Amino acid sequence: MLINMMEHYVDERLSELLKDYNCCKCEVCLEDMKAFSLNRLPPKYVSTVNGQVFTRIKQELESQPSVDLDVAVIQAIQHISAKPRHD
Numbered sequence: 001m002l003i004n005m006m007e008h009y010v011d012e013r014l015s016e017l018l019k020d021y022n023c024c025k026c027e028v029c030l031e032d033m034k035a036f037s038l039n040r041l042p043p044k045y046v047s048t049v050n051g052q053v054f055t056r057i058k059q060e061l062e063s064q065p066s067v068d069l070d071v072a073v074i075q076a077i078q079h080i081s082a083k084p085r086h087d
């Protein structure tokens with residue numbers, strides 16, 4: 001099974017960075033923020049066997065340079081929260 005590790009990075013950073021924002025955090029907005037970020041970041045696919053990759057994901061997550069990631073996620077938060085897809 002293939003997973004895109006970038007999704008894990010975005011999930012992690014999004015929930016962390018959103019703590020500083022007083023914007024809508026409903027499921028629609030969260031998904032839009034994720035999509036917005038992921039469309040601007042390179043995918044990073046890894047193959048997993050019975051979830052065995054997860055220790056490595058954690059290690060890589062900690063060593064991942066986070067600047068571009070944070071920039072993309074912050075842009076996503078600002079863009080989506082300024083114009084939520086719902087009323």
Ligand SMILES: [Zn+2]
Pocket residue numbers: 024025026027028029030084086
């Ligand atoms: Zn919302």
